[in-house]
Amino acid sequence: VIQIPSPNHGPRPPGGAVDILLLHYTGMESASAALQRLTAPESGVSAHYLIDEDGQVMALVDEDRRAWHAGLGSWGKSFNINDVSIGIELVNPGHEFGYQPFPAAQMAALIGVAGQILARHPAITPARVLAHSDIAPARKQDPGELFDWRLLAQNGIGFWPQDDAGDLLHCNPQNITTLQKNLAAYGYPILPSGILDDQTRQVVLAFQRHFQPDHLTGTANAETCRRLLSLLRQAGLG
Numbered sequence: 001v002i003q004i005p006s007p008n009h010g011p012r013p014p015g016g017a018v019d020i021l022l023l024h025y026t027g028m029e030s031a032s033a034a035l036q037r038l039t040a041p042e043s044g045v046s047a048h049y050l051i052d053e054d055g056q057v058m059a060l061v062d063e064d065r066r067a068w069h070a071g072l073g074s075w076g077k078s079f080n081i082n083d084v085s086i087g088i089e090l091v092n093p094g095h096e097f098g099y100q101p102f103p104a105a106q107m108a109a110l111i112g113v114a115g116q117i118l119a120r121h122p123a124i125t126p127a128r129v130l131a132h133s134d135i136a137p138a139r140k141q142d143p144g145e146l147f148d149w150r151l152l153a154q155n156g157i158g159f160w161p162q163d164d165a166g167d168l169l170h171c172n173p174q175n176i177t178t179l180q181k182n183l184a185a186y187g188y189p190i191l192p193s194g195i196l197d198d199q200t201r202q203v204v205l206a207f208q209r210h211f212q213p214d215h216l217t218g219t220a221n222a223e224t225c226r227r228l229l230s231l232l233r234q235a236g237l238g
């Protein structure tokens with residue numbers, strides 16, 4: 001880990017625990033461009049860590065400081081994500097500049113750093129290891145459907161849906177109100193409107209980017225529904 005301090009941070013509010021780990025891609029054409037932006041005073045953005053494609057980890061902001069990476073968004077009852085989160089940026093051109101798989105060396109470095117973060121911050125439960133797109137489905141796509149969340153879960157970082165055919169019995173993707181309530185119960189920012197509206201399509205798509213990347217439709221099918229129930233069950237919420 002090399003220290004490259006960014007000036008873009010502030011105090012965390014007193015008394016609050018860090019309880020979210022938020023993953024991003026940089027969405028820029030190069031690692032150096034991303035590093036420059038994340039450390040430029042005028043940019044107003046930062047993250048605690050930046051990890052390049054070769055697995056080099058750069059520490060930009062101390063974990064006890066509030067970095068500026070999340071923007072508007074929410075998860076469960078958390079409405080100011082920067083207050084309570086640690087942000088990691090992964091170098092990747094993103095959907096705008098030629099989205100690529102995340103290299104093995106980068107994933108290995110991330111798993112190492114994330115494991116240490118979870119050990120230091122036990123309030124970050126597996127259901128609170130999140131994509132930027134999870135907390136801001138209408139605005140964000142990162143780190144996107146090529147990010148290997150299953151590999152992270154296999155290494156004790158976050159959840160991945162388990163195969164339980166029993167969940168399928170309780171699942172009806174046509175029941176929009178129940179789908180919305182279940183997504184909200186897991187933490188997604190969604191209101192139970194009872195209709196398949198834009199917010200629902202956006203949240204379902206965010207869910208699929210994270211937990212069902214082979215089915216990026218914005219419409220829940222039986223497997224979407226089953227995976228959501230599996231996650232709720234793992235989190236002790238269903």
Ligand SMILES: [Zn+2]
Pocket residue numbers: 023024025069132140142
């Ligand atoms: Zn992001």
